[in-house]
Amino acid sequence: MPVSRALLTKAYEAACRAEIEALKPGNVHVFADGHRMSADQFLRSAEVSAAPLTEPGVSVGRRILAAVDATRTAVATNTNLGIVLLAAPLLRAAELPGRDLGANVREVLDSLTMDDTAAAFEAIALASPGGLGDADNDVREQPKIGLVEAMRQASDRDLIARQYANGMADVFAIGLPALAQAEERGEGGMWPAVAVYLAFLTGFPDSHVARKHGLDTALKVQREAAAVAADLARQPGEEARIALLTAFDRDLKARAINPGTSADLTVASLLGRCLSQCLA
Numbered sequence: 001m002p003v004s005r006a007l008l009t010k011a012y013e014a015a016c017r018a019e020i021e022a023l024k025p026g027n028v029h030v031f032a033d034g035h036r037m038s039a040d041q042f043l044r045s046a047e048v049s050a051a052p053l054t055e056p057g058v059s060v061g062r063r064i065l066a067a068v069d070a071t072r073t074a075v076a077t078n079t080n081l082g083i084v085l086l087a088a089p090l091l092r093a094a095e096l097p098g099r100d101l102g103a104n105v106r107e108v109l110d111s112l113t114m115d116d117t118a119a120a121f122e123a124i125a126l127a128s129p130g131g132l133g134d135a136d137n138d139v140r141e142q143p144k145i146g147l148v149e150a151m152r153q154a155s156d157r158d159l160i161a162r163q164y165a166n167g168m169a170d171v172f173a174i175g176l177p178a179l180a181q182a183e184e185r186g187e188g189g190m191w192p193a194v195a196v197y198l199a200f201l202t203g204f205p206d207s208h209v210a211r212k213h214g215l216d217t218a219l220k221v222q223r224e225a226a227a228v229a230a231d232l233a234r235q236p237g238e239e240a241r242i243a244l245l246t247a248f249d250r251d252l253k254a255r256a257i258n259p260g261t262s263a264d265l266t267v268a269s270l271l272g273r274c275l276s277q278c279l280a
Contacts (some may be wrong), residue, residue, distance in 0.1 A: 175269025
């Protein structure tokens with residue numbers, strides 16, 4: 001049975017809130033702002049983007065555009081483009097009658113039209129993220145190919161694009177298992193979300209970091225994150241674990257490094273788990 005709009009809205013806002021309440025090194029969170037953005041801006045962005053992302057009868061592309069437009073009006077900066085790009089197909093998939101969210105997501109992506117592509121391109125141009133205008137299909141021009149194909153062409157350099165190309169396989173194969181494993185270990189509070197974030201940060205060179213600072217820096221951050229994750233696993237107490245993450249957080253922010261793609265994928269994973277549970 002499809003998930004109701006009220007539950008979709010609740011799931012989306014809860015995923016955004018859980019991500020911003022987790023101490024994610026280098027990213028914005030309630031423990032510390034950063035990169036000229038605040039946690040309150042992200043919470044406000046989640047609030048105003050929820051309605052357009054769950055609007056019944058509206059296409060994925062139009063939801064993306066309306067959500068980005070609402071965010072820009074509310075906070076005047078790009079806080080959530082990656083989140084919106086990932087959340088829109090997930091939320092639409094939960095509206096379909098099938099109980100398998102992964103299969104539903106693939107169905108949604110397969111059914112995207114050129115109108116979806118044009119609306120998504122307009123949203124990306126509106127959000128003005130660095131570098132995307134130089135892609136094979138300039139988002140400031142009318143699209144020549146469908147959204148999934150455009151994302152496929154960018155998937156080797158952008159992990160958000162890769163999710164469109166692979167049916168969000170990384171969300172289902174990395175994010176959801178990391179979340180489940182953390183909960184099986186007895187983790188509570190923010191720690192499951194931290195585990196998901198670190199799973200992505202250690203699993204890939206963050207594409208936002210690579211776009212801003214180059215691939216070598218992104219690979220270095222990936223190695224640093226792996227060392228921090230290993231140290232974290234050896235720390236028995238919450239106070240020591242928070243101190244470890246805080247030190248890494250300050251170091252990354254001092255270098256103006258923001259692993260934003262890993263954070264976006266964390267939201268998608270939190271949302272995907274909730275939607276899967278709703279469909280079960």
